[in-house]
Amino acid sequence: MRAKRLRLLCLPCAGASATMYLRWKRWLPEWVEVHPVELPGRGERLGEPLIDTFETQVVRLCEEQATRLRGDFALFGHSMGALLAYGMAARLRDVGRPQPCMLFASGSAAPSMRDPQRFAGLDSDEALIADLRQQGGTPEAVFESPELLRLTLDMLAADYRLCDSFRYRAKPPLPCPVQVLAGRDDDIEGERLEAWRRETEGAFSLEWFEGGHFFIRQQEERVLEAVARTLEERTAKDFHAATTAT
Incomplete structure (x- = not known):
């Protein structure tokens, strides 16, 4: 059975823009509509003020993406993006709106297990540059261009403030299933990843x-293969449940 179409909203990591997901439009199956989500202050929204508080950003995202957060949709976020995706799903639940068919949390500790010291001392350009190099993933061209580096550091500083403003509040688990993706050489311990299990009453x-x-x-x-496989299995289960109910 061919999987039905759905929208996949992709949220960027700290210091990045929606362009990190552009290739996914070509590489994921046609029935997956990839929507890279651009946050204020970067990419095509460069002229807008950066948002550096978690709750403000989550509310803004749910408002701006309202038409896509209907029907069949899923959320994918990497690092900061995973935290934002969780925040969006929680807000949608709290206001009685539809839940995503799947929440992908990539490269992120569970909301209840975040490191409170992660952003300590990252209050200067030098510290931010060192952190960028330690994390990896930033093209060398960014470090070689004063203009690009300035933009990146400003975004990163605002995004780190946003993450640091997050406060975990124990609430009922999300109705939607959660899939966590993780790198073996990342510094996020397995127990902090496994803790995502407590955030869902689904799979x-x-x-x-x-x-x-x-x-x-x-x-x-491999990541895209895993995402496509999970979405296909999920939509097949939903289709089977719907046909069985009727």
Whole structure:
């Protein structure tokens, strides 16, 4: 059975724009409509002010993406993007709106297990540059261009403030299933990834990939295969449940 069409909203990591997902439009199956989500202050929204508080960004995202957050849709986020995707799903639940058919949390500890010291000391350009190099994934051309580096550091600083503003509040688990993707060489411990299991009353899975924090670039083909497989299985289950009910 051919999977039915659905929208996949993709949220970027800290310091990045929607362009990190552009290739996915060509590489995922045609029935998956990839929608890279551009946050204010970057890419085609460069002229807009950066948002550096979690709740403000989540509310804005749910408002701006309202027409896509209907019918069959899924959320994918890497690192900061995973936290935003979780925030969106939680807000949709709280206001009684439809849930995604799947929440993909990539390269991110569970909301209840975030490191409170992760952003300590990252309050200067020098510290941010060192952090960028440690994380990997930033093209060398960015470091060589004063203009690109300035834009990146400003985005990164705002995004780190956004992540640091997140406060976990224990609430009922999400109705939607959660799949966690992780790099074996990332510094996020397995127990902090497994803790995502407590955030869903649906199915949970954790899939490992070779590579560090930016395994989604290092292992992009395998990541996309996993995403497509999961979405196909999920839509097939939903179709079977719907036909059985009727």
